[in-house]
Amino acid sequence: MTETVIPRRIGFKSVFILLMTVSLGLLLLSKPLISAGLPKEWSIFLATGISTSLGLSLVLLKIEGPVEDPSIKKKRLWLGVVVSFAISFVLAFAVKG
Numbered sequence: 001m002t003e004t005v006i007p008r009r010i011g012f013k014s015v016f017i018l019l020m021t022v023s024l025g026l027l028l029l030s031k032p033l034i035s036a037g038l039p040k041e042w043s044i045f046l047a048t049g050i051s052t053s054l055g056l057s058l059v060l061l062k063i064e065g066p067v068e069d070p071s072i073k074k075k076r077l078w079l080g081v082v083v084s085f086a087i088s089f090v091l092a093f094a095v096k097g
Contacts, residue, residue, distance in 0.1 A: 004072075014063050018055040025051020045092035052084035 026047050033043035057080040067073055 010059070010064055014059040017063065018052075018059050021055030021058065022048065022051050025054070041092050045088050048091060049085040049088035052088060053081045056080035056084050 026044070029047035029050060030043050033046055034040060038046070057077055060076040060080050061067070061073060067076070
């Protein structure tokens with residue numbers, strides 16, 4: 001089977017791990033960033049972006065079919081980072097409530 005940048009299917013285990021990573025990242029990173037002097041929106045943006053990047057990279061590279069091709073690994077890593085920070089931006093700034 002050929003390797004693709006985006007896995008064909010993502011399982012429940014991957015979704016659970018991603019949600020746990022994001023939740024823990026927000027709990028552990030947002031308060032120290034606020035204490036460092038960042039506004040609340042920026043600390044949520046950075047905490048969500050960093051934790052989602054780590055979680056999505058873990059899911060794409062390790063859990064959903066490990067890949068051997070280095071170019072596919074690099075593309076999956078960049079995909080995880082770009083998607084994570086884009087979603088984080090929308091959550092922190094565009095959907096103010």
